[in-house]
Amino acid sequence: MxxxxxxxxxxxxxxxxxxxxxxxxxxxxxxxxxxxxxxxxxxxxxxxxxxxxxxxxxxxxxxxxxxxxxxxxxxxxxxxxxxxxxxxxxxxxxxxxxxxxxxxxxxxxxxxxxxxxxxxxxxxxxxxxxxxxxxxxxxxxEALNEEVREHRFDDRKGINEFVFIDDLNHKASVEELEQRGMDDLFSYLRFAPSSYNSQPWRFVLVDNLVKLYLEDYKDESNLVDAGIVMYYFDQLTKDLSINSSWDVKPNLDGSKQVFIAQKEL
Structure with missing residues (x-):
């Protein structure tokens, strides 16, 4: 699939x-x-x-x-x-x-x-x-009920709520992401699962890097959220020939947004 x-x-x-x-x-x-x-x-x-x-x-x-x-x-x-x-x-x-x-x-x-x-x-x-x-x-x-359902589009954050350009103060527009060829990527990435569907991840595109932060870090379940979304980012970018590995260096310093990892685009 x-x-x-x-x-x-x-x-x-x-x-x-x-x-x-x-x-x-x-x-x-x-x-x-x-x-x-x-x-x-x-x-x-x-x-x-x-x-x-x-x-x-x-x-x-x-x-x-x-x-x-x-x-x-x-x-x-x-x-x-x-x-x-x-x-x-x-x-x-x-x-x-x-x-x-x-x-x-x-x-x-x-x-x-x-x-x-x-x-x-x-x-x-x-x-x-x-x-x-x-x-x-x-x-x-084996699932007791094997029915497959599709997520509603209204139960996920919009792209400009979790994707940013250069820093966490500049929300990415669809047009900016289209120019980078990454609009579809983030449209699908918002379906990645997270604890309580909180979508705590924040992506910042800086030159040839993507940096991953977590907003309002609560506990280790958010680190699990980070690992999950990183996996789907990699799967969705295979067709874009982005094959670099994540450099994972969590910095849980109590900030509003804490740094987790980055990778080259």
Whole structure:
């Protein structure tokens, strides 16, 4: 599926079939995770896979998930970060979003699960092989309801609310983005998922660079938002021959907009 179509129809699955995932698909998950981890070049990043869906659900029910509502699934993938490495967290979120795309290609659905209210002990008991701290969880399985819907266009920010030219004071116009050949890119990028659909990301185009900031940074879920939108930026710019890598250097200094990463265009 084209990235543009995938973004417009991408939804989180909150109800999964209770049946076990086919062994061949489980093997694919391990294969995908291994390849994604290798491509991110981050020593403090790991992905922990649990096939004991029922057991993990029992351990985290009432603790993980929005207001303690845990999503029940046959498989979970934990985003595991050592040394509280913020760069690794951003890159890990990028990797898990790539995994979501690959899972959809083999008929598996997924849903991000917040762990903000779960204790470190609870998470370590759920993911016994954790090497650091579980920062987020991906629930994986076959969707109970496979209906595909397209997002409404009125539930996302306009381009000039999150794209800027030169600095954060100059909102980008559609005409300016058309001149750069990037109007379609950001039209689709606004469909990228974010926690509570807050769309905290802000892009600043400066000469041959794009800089990514987060506005009103709240917690580590926003770093996950950053990794996710960076992944879709890369996917949407493949046809523009933009193949540079993100230089990730989060600077959470308490500013209204905090710097996260940049890349060459």
């Amino acid at each position: 084209l990235t543009t179509n995938f973004l417009k129809t991408r939804t989180s699955t909150r109800e999964f079939k209770e049946s076990k995932v086919e062994e061949s698909k489980i093997e694919k998950i391990y294969e995908y995770v291994t390849d994604i981890k290798a491509g991110l070049y981050e020593e403090d990043l790991f992905f922990e896979i649990s096939k004991d869906g029922e057991g993990l659900y029992e351990k985290l029910n009432g603790k993980a998930g929005y207001k303690g509502v845990m999503i029940k699934a046959p498989i979970y993938v934990g985003l595991d970060v050592k040394n509280h490495n913020q760069k690794a967290l951003v890159k890990g979120a990028y990797g898990l979003e790539e995994l979501i795309t690959k899972l959809s290609e083999i008929g598996l659905a997924s849903c991000w699960i917040s762990v903000a209210d779960a204790s470190e002990d609870d998470l370590n008991s759920a993911f016994l092989d954790s090497k650091g701290n579980i920062k987020s969880i991906l629930a994986v399985g």
